Amino acid sequence: MKRRLREVMELLDYEELIRMKDDLNKGGDGIRILVDNKIKDEIKKQSMFCAVCASSIEPESETRFKLAFGPAELERTISFCAIDCLEYFLSELKKVKFK
Numbered sequence: 001m002k003r004r005l006r007e008v009m010e011l012l013d014y015e016e017l018i019r020m021k022d023d024l025n026k027g028g029d030g031i032r033i034l035v036d037n038k039i040k041d042e043i044k045k046q047s048m049f050c051a052v053c054a055s056s057i058e059p060e061s062e063t064r065f066k067l068a069f070g071p072a073e074l075e076r077t078i079s080f081c082a083i084d085c086l087e088y089f090l091s092e093l094k095k096v097k098f099k
Contacts, residue, residue, distance in 0.1 A: 045059040048064075048079050049079070050079060050080050050081035050082075050085050051078040051079060051080060051085070051089060052080060052081075052085035052086075052088050052089050053081065053085055055081050057079055057080075057081050061081075063081065063082050063083070064079060064080070064081065065079065065080040065082075065083065065085075065086045066078070066079050066080075067079075067080070067086065067089070
């Protein structure tokens with residue numbers, strides 16, 4: 001559901017509006033960072049590709065899978081277009097891991 005900025009402003013409580021006003025008075029860095037991060041997230045959603053077959057993955061797809069792995073400070077997330085690609089990745093990972 002798309003919303004206009006005016007509609008979003010109606011959803012904010014008084015304290016949040018005051019914080020936004022203060023941020024804008026100080027140069028608006030906080031709001032700029034929020035907007036930049038949201039744009040990056042949207043670009044990332046729209047440019048997802050399967051880690052195995054490199055096919056494009058629709059963000060709303062019900063057959064999309066994600067796998068997070070690695071230590072917390074270096075955690076990586078990869079996406080798969082279907083369970084077949086996920087299974088193939090895991091089988092290849094087992095071969096590499098247990099050689």
